[in-house]
Amino acid sequence: MRLSIEEGEQFTETEILIRCRRTDGQITRLIGLLQTFDQKLFGTKDGQTYLLEAEQVLYIDTADKKTFLYTASEVYESPLRLYELEERLASSDFFRASKSSIVNFNGICSLRPDFGGRMQLTMSNGEQLLVSRQYVPYIRQKLGL
Numbered sequence: 001m002r003l004s005i006e007e008g009e010q011f012t013e014t015e016i017l018i019r020c021r022r023t024d025g026q027i028t029r030l031i032g033l034l035q036t037f038d039q040k041l042f043g044t045k046d047g048q049t050y051l052l053e054a055e056q057v058l059y060i061d062t063a064d065k066k067t068f069l070y071t072a073s074e075v076y077e078s079p080l081r082l083y084e085l086e087e088r089l090a091s092s093d094f095f096r097a098s099k100s101s102i103v104n105f106n107g108i109c110s111l112r113p114d115f116g117g118r119m120q121l122t123m124s125n126g127e128q129l130l131v132s133r134q135y136v137p138y139i140r141q142k143l144g145l
């Protein structure tokens with residue numbers, strides 16, 4: 001892979017152009033990273049609202065009709081519903097893992113098959129999540145399995 005950067009006063013905005021023989025898993029992942037790079041989410045904690053980079057969020061979960069954003073070390077409550085966050089993050093490396101959770105693919109440290117066709121994920125912060133069997137094919141496809 002070759003990387004080129006052009007700088008100049010004539011450029012009014014940043015443009016990223018990817019030239020490749022074919023779009024493979026590596027290119028798709030790169031596109032996902034670029035798309036989450038500038039996305040912002042917000043959550044509340046201790047009465048304060050925080051602006052978060054989407055790439056900081058490892059996973060999103062719902063409990064008791066509330067939505068929570070989990071980073072490496074903090075948990076924030078989001079006013080948005082899970083489906084709204086899923087729509088907002090659809091073009092990035094986030095995917096639905098179950099009825100109640102969305103996972104950042106880039107936050108996965110390891111994965112292993114689980115009972116009943118499910119899959120267990122270990123996130124970079126050590127948390128373990130289950131992927132429902134209906135969402136496992138997405139992960140297999142993403143990994144090229």
